[in-house]
Structures are given as structure tokens and as C-alpha cells.
Amino acid sequence: MKKTLLLLMSLSLFACSSTPPKLDANEEFERLYVALGMEEILSSFGGEINISPEKLFSEMLSDLPENQKRIFIESMSSKIMTDPINVNAAKVVFRTKLLSLLTAEELKIAADFYSSNVGLKAHRAIIEAEVAVSESLD
Known part of the structure; x- marks a missing residue:
């Protein structure tokens, strides 16, 4: 009986100490994007931001070596690279930067x-404060 009880306690302790599932970034x-x-x-930008997609991607990927940055930019859909910035393109940049920082x-x-x-x-x-600061500096 003692061995059985000891075995059950060991198994429950083992189950409690299992490693948590690995998080998917x-x-x-x-x-986070949804939240x-x-x-x-x-x-809210109306689908357009007045900056070239290539320039934006280039700035966001500034930590990468130039050849890797070029490969990344060239791999983007030509539609994203020729159209004004759209929500999908902005999300790619946002994702790339956040995943590199967090x-x-x-x-x-x-x-x-x-x-x-x-x-x-x-x-x-924070958004309202940033808008207030921006407006006060204009």
C-alpha cells in the first residue's frame, strides 16, 4: 500500500512539474495585434500612408545587412511594393519589427x-497623448 501511495504521489508530482508548452511568437x-x-x-489612415513601401521596409529592416534587406524587400509582392502602403503591408512591417524586438x-x-x-x-x-504632443509641435 505504501509503495502504491508513493508511486501515485510521484506520478502526480511528475505531472505537475512538466514543462509548459512552448510559446509561438x-x-x-x-x-497582441488584435488586442x-x-x-x-x-x-484609419484611409489605406494610404504617404511614404514609399520600399523606404518604409528599408527603415524597418535597418538592422539587417544590406543584402538580406534587399532579398526581403524583393520577396514582397510587387503589388505591395507599387501600391500605397496598405494594411497588410503595414502589418508585415509591424510583425517583423516586433518579432525582432520581443x-x-x-x-x-x-x-x-x-x-x-x-x-x-x-x-x-498613450495614443491620445502622442496625438496631443504631435499637435502641440505642429
Whole structure:
């Protein structure tokens, strides 16, 4: 009986100590993207931002060596590269930059925070503050 009890306790302890599932940075990015309301924010530009897509990609990928940056830009759809910036192109840049700056765990934490009421309120307050600063500097 003691051996059986010891075995059961060992198994339950083993089950509790299993490693957590590995986080997928792309899934966590999608959660954060939705939580931040980026689709709506980018759409508010009317589908156009007055900057060339190639210049924007080049600036966002500035940490990459020039040949890797060129390969990335050339791999983009010609429609994205010739049209004014669209929501999909902006999302690619946003994703590339965030994934280069944050780990999957950090993206999860950010997505969890910005999915909360406090996080949403903080996000809106930051946007309003940035708009106020921009307007005061004009």
C-alpha cells in the first residue's frame, strides 16, 4: 500500500512539474495585434500612408545587412511594393519589427496586458497623448 501511495504521489508530482508548452511568437503577435486594435488604427489612415513601401521596409529592416534587406524587400509582392502602403503591408512591417524586438514570452505578456480593460485604457491614453504632443509641435 505504501509503495502504491508513493508511486501515485510521484506520478502526480511528475505531472505537475512538466514543462509548459512552448510559446509561438507568431500566435502571440496575432493576439497582441488584435488586442491593440492595429487593424482599425492602420485602416484609419484611409489605406494610404504617404511614404514609399520600399523606404518604409528599408527603415524597418535597418538592422539587417544590406543584402538580406534587399532579398526581403524583393520577396514582397510587387503589388505591395507599387501600391500605397496598405494594411497588410503595414502589418508585415509591424510583425517583423516586433518579432525582432520581443520574445514570444514578452509578446504573450503584452497581449495579455493589452487584452485587459486596463491595457486597453492605457493604449488609448498613450495614443491620445502622442496625438496631443504631435499637435502641440505642429
